[in-house]
Amino acid sequence: MNTPILLSARGLSRSFGGNSAVQDVTLELHQGVVTALAGPNGAGKTTLFNLITGHLAPDRGAVELKGASILGLKPHRVALKGIARSFQDLRLFGSMSVYDNVLSAIEPTPWLWQPGGSSGAAARRLQVERALDATGLAELAGTRAIDLSYAETKFLSMARIIATGAPIWLLDEPASGLDPASRSRFVKLVKEATAAGVTVCLIEHNLDIVTELADRIAFLDQGRKLAEGTPDEILGDAKLIAIYFGERRE
Numbered sequence: 001m002n003t004p005i006l007l008s009a010r011g012l013s014r015s016f017g018g019n020s021a022v023q024d025v026t027l028e029l030h031q032g033v034v035t036a037l038a039g040p041n042g043a044g045k046t047t048l049f050n051l052i053t054g055h056l057a058p059d060r061g062a063v064e065l066k067g068a069s070i071l072g073l074k075p076h077r078v079a080l081k082g083i084a085r086s087f088q089d090l091r092l093f094g095s096m097s098v099y100d101n102v103l104s105a106i107e108p109t110p111w112l113w114q115p116g117g118s119s120g121a122a123a124r125r126l127q128v129e130r131a132l133d134a135t136g137l138a139e140l141a142g143t144r145a146i147d148l149s150y151a152e153t154k155f156l157s158m159a160r161i162i163a164t165g166a167p168i169w170l171l172d173e174p175a176s177g178l179d180p181a182s183r184s185r186f187v188k189l190v191k192e193a194t195a196a197g198v199t200v201c202l203i204e205h206n207l208d209i210v211t212e213l214a215d216r217i218a219f220l221d222q223g224r225k226l227a228e229g230t231p232d233e234i235l236g237d238a239k240l241i242a243i244y245f246g247e248r249r250e
């Protein structure tokens with residue numbers, strides 16, 4: 001990898017009771033690079049995100065952003081440092097409009113990263129409008145989130161991330177359940193962001209999307225990182241593919 005390491009997680013471990021959800025996992029995210037976390041259900045992918053973003057505390061390990069530890073920071077502090085994330089359950093405000101859902105991600109409260117730190121109301125409106133344009137939601141700005149289609153809610157979740165201007169995106173199954181046309185739009189959106197320098201780590205089960213988007217794949221199984229490499233290396237490894245599909249069919 002030729003670009004600098006932005007985010008580095010080293011030796012992360014976390015157990016729940018006797019269940020080792022994440023065991024000694026090391027992951028480095030390089031600037032502008034798309035890294036996919038792949039692996040069967042229960043492999044530890046979402047837990048790894050939670051350990052990086054401060055939603056869970058690791059039993060062991062380190063997390064550094066540009067060489068400075070962010071371990072122990074609360075999730076909103078991690079977000080303020082420019083690490084935006086999405087959730088499988090999206091966490092939208094159902095009774096609020098599309099516009100307000102996005103605006104709430106960048107209100108001048110200390111819970112999300114503010115590019116420049118001092119953007120005024122007009123600048124925030126512009127950020128919201130740009131994020132809605134980028135995600136194709138501009139015409140739905142006044143619609144309540146609860147009235148959106150499934151695909152539209154997924155793009156609204158992306159719009160909330162885009163509006164923050166955060167340079168690092170951690171996306172948890174952002175394209176799951178999308179129809180082919182929406183999937184293509186999603187792929188284009190991520191490609192545009194990475195072309196502009198955004199660093200992306202995504203959890204994704206759809207191997208077509210992984211192949212299209214990922215520069216690197218980290219493959220997890222039962223809490224351990226079994227392998228990391230290019231999509232060709234990982235998806236061409238018969239043993240890993242057997243683990244992936246074998247476990248998912250159980």
Ligand SMILES: Nc1ncnc2c1ncn2[C@@H]1O[C@H](COP(=O)(O)OP(=O)(O)OP(=O)(O)O)[C@@H](O)[C@H]1O
Nearest residue numbers: 016019020021039040041042043044045046047048
């Ligand atoms: N808060 C929790 N309490 C107890 N066990 C948990 C908790 N969070 C995760 N686990 C367990 O940790 C393991 C890893 O779960 P995790 O959700 O990280 O896997 P995953 O790879 O993201 O799976 P999926 O692809 O199904 O989303 C699983 O065995 C899960 O049941």
